[in-house]
Amino acid sequence: MPGEVTQSTEVVAAQQAVAAAPQEALSWVKGGELPPELVTGHKSIDAEHRMLLSCITSLRKVCIDYANIHDCGNCDQARRGFCENELVAMLGDLFAFILDHFKTEEEIMRHSLFQIIDRDVCEAHMEDHAAISGKVLEIVASLDPMNTVSRIRDLDILLSRWIVHHIGLHDVLLARWVEREGAAPGQANKLPVW
Template identity: 60%
Template sequence: MSSQPNNAVTCQQLAPALVPSVESTDWMPGGPLPAALETGHKSIDFEHRQLLACMIAARSICDDFRGYRNCSGCIEARRALCENELVRLLGDLLSFILDHFKTEEEIMRDSLLIMVDRDLCEAHMEDHAAISSKIQQIVASLESHNTVNLLRELDGLLGRWINHHVALHDMMLMRWVERDDSALKTPLSP
């Protein structure tokens, strides 16, 4: 016999429909998020716009990050410039994700989702840890002749984050927060 009341909202009901992939090139910095990524939570959506801007910035570091096999064809000054830009971007990204993941994990606790569906929250937090770990691996692999490969790796990671983590974990979290009986939903004024 289930311990949930009949009117309880299950996470299965909150699961997002499959969303199409979102290309960062479809998005203009400062513009609205693509509909597939719009959570309705002001600070989370702002942070997701920052994530898209980071992806665009990473793509602009190299003249042809998709075409170059490695950086050996570039002059030393250009390799150093690209590597320095990637180091700066990775530093900003690590700082950003620590704050962003902290915000989301606070929402999990404050909304009581962690008490209702611990497995879901743990999977979400494990995804946060995997993203952080992958960025740290990229940092550990820095080498001036390999910058373009690291840019492609970072682009793939950010793309997966945008198209899978946001669309699955973040949307589910926001659906939980926005349900009628949510602990975080602000009551309407009379």
């Protein structure tokens, strides 16, 4: 179909790898760089996506052993307070960041022909934004000093899957569309700058 943007086989493979084995598939998180198949080519958006990687790295340092500790019952009160304060601060910053990041992407969709050409893809992209925001709010609503480590794991999974699934499925397609349309005569100045 004319104007249709399709996923690369590399992006599909990355998504399948995360679904099958999240820890192995996300080994690149430690390096702080997105795998090539998840780089959109837009410097500011890719920089924001690298900020997400940094957030995951920081999140994983909050708890002394977030992967193996069941709950916070064996930690002393000072440690529980520290972990909870760090997580609350991170969630506040993260929520502000994602609202701004999603607003920018949705603005690009509205100002480009992508929303007209493939409305279903754009609506799915915006629905995914709402789902991610909703999950962050669920994590905030379920904060409990005795279960901070569980919320850390929940947020780690959400951010990791966001990077692979959302970026790979939605953001890469949007970036390809904008790049293609930006290269068309007279279109470059009509699209918001990332």
